[in-house]
Amino acid sequence: MPSSAAPSAERHVHGQPARTGVLLCNLGTPEAPTAPAVRRYLAQFLSDPRVVEIPAALWKPILHGVILRVRPAKSAAKYASIWTPEGSPLKVWTERQAKLLRGYLGERGHAVEVVPAMRYGEPSIGAQLDALRSRGVTRVLVLPLYPQYSGTTTASVYDAVHAWAGAQRWVPELRLVNHYHDEPLYIDALARRIEAHWSAHGRPERLLMSFHGVPERTLHLGDPYHCECHKTARLLAARLGLSDAQYVVTFQSRFGKAKWLEPYTEPTLRELARQGVKRVDAVCPGFAGDCLETLEEIAIEGKEAFLTSGGREFHYIPCLNDTHEGMLALTAVAERHLAGWPTREAADAEELSRQRERARRLGAAA
Template sequence: MRFRQEPQYTHGTPSRIAVVLVNLGTPDAPTASAVRRYLRQFLSDPRVVEIPRAAWWPILHGIILPLRSGQSAKKYASIWSKEGSPLKVHTERQAALLQEALTRRGHEVEVAHAMRYGNPSVPDVLERLRARGCDRILIVPAYPQYSGTTTASVFDAVFAHLSGVRNVPELRLVKHYHDHEAYIRALAGNVLAHWDTHGRPDRLVLSFHGVPKRTLMLGDPYHCECRKTARLLAEQLQLPPEQCLVTFQSRFGKAEWLQPYTAPTLQQLAREGVSRVDVMCPGFIGDCLETLEEIAMEAKHDFLTAGGREFHYIPCLNEGADWIAALAEIAEQHMIGWPTILSPRDREAAPQLAEASRQRAAALGADK
């Protein structure tokens, strides 16, 4: 086996510590060709689709990619901003703010972001960090609730790349933070801020991304972790169970997925006379196609056309101060024992270093 060439090294160069925030990914543009490339990579992952390749390949390349690429491109176009894909924009900003927050807390680390599918890719970011002398790396998936279809796929990409590296960096992985107190507080603060402005709904619906029910039967803890997040959030908000509902969105194919499904639930609530619902998506830390188009547009239409009167979508955590502080706390806890603490002299200059770190993080995200 041939290993990748190691970066040039000068003896006496201090080692660096890096934190990598890894999100799912997004097409490079809201076009059929870009979406096709993205979907091909995404739906070729055996973690995402557990169907034998001999059966899946003709379906993927003969039906799904030709038909869904154009349809999905139109949906992406409906939420695309002048800065680009919302998921990409939020992930870049979160990484830059996390860099600033950790520096202000007295940690000398380098924060980068990567995408499991699309750009910047996990291998490219890991190589760039190694070239900068980072030999301790913390991987933070942008998925609060663990699933083999998401978190484990990120770990697969990291391990696959490092399997071709001679000098493997020390590695730590954040598996989940679905019940982390700071994450729950950030979610609750997001909801309460919305309610302070718009009043309270008749029902709060927590819509999580769906996965096939088969994964639950095979031991994937995702369903249980979603339920725990919902329970802890309801307790924080002091909501009785009947006012806080858990649903699952984004079904694909004919197999049974985790239930209850989001769209039918909203339609049923409207038919039962529920006037107003608020919907939030705790499983997404940044707004994206699944929240801005599927929930804020499609789900809203489903509820209103079924007889509901008022629909509110509560945005994701995005760049909220409470969430960035929570993310810094999560990263900080997983770096315990690593030499991240700034020297006393540098600690005095932390505010200036934080601004410089923010600019470096933004440059790193743009340097592809």
């Protein structure tokens, strides 16, 4: 039988006000741009059945016998090309966003804890939920930094949260953000980011909106990701005043031999150059912060593909990262999903006063 005594981190402390936390989740990153670190990361990432929907008996021999022997060194070289003195760009931006989100919510009167977490790698979702619990948090808003929902990303975050919850005696109240692909402030933030670039560098002949790819079969199985990417693109194009001929939607990061969502980003860039398009600007609206897929795959490889195919000018427009407009969008999403929870400092103080009064009355009655 399980023990009736919960770990000290889970024990209820009478008189302690219930606090609220936000778990800001991103995909993850290796700890270093080295083959061993990338191997550990890929082993966890590519073992997730949400990511690779191939029966384990068939997939594991391929993963451990081929992929993890060959790919880590190649990927490590790519990570090294975009690594910063502070570490992985993805981790740097996610940590900054978590710190800023707490501040932005605080300016609106919300007393909440905000911590960053990675689905793969460190800091893990379980470890960060433990950290929130140790701070007295009993309500957690899980906010994945994926604007568009996909079973391969958002649902995998939920899996990790529920796996952690399954091992707890006292499970905190949980809310899960599904997506924010059409959040008005998110669309406006993207538009302002692009407009600022155009103000400084002029406008391109085409704006390429590149989203992370997923296998096409996920669309036919009911995953809304493809539709949500196109809705984001339509809203952004409308906000920028672009005609259908002035922008193109593509999907990047194809892996394996299966058919993925089309059109693919690199072949599209090459075709645009062959058609005589001289300048392309690229933006990645599906990423909240710059990372390997944007800085290396688009800003470096995508640029090379376009220029070597006859294009003359290629501009990569950075992600929202820690921009004021981007943080306003995340704050709006978080605030909407926190609605109804006593997150304001005054409310927390009142709750503590009520708990103390109840404890006093119970003590007197005894």
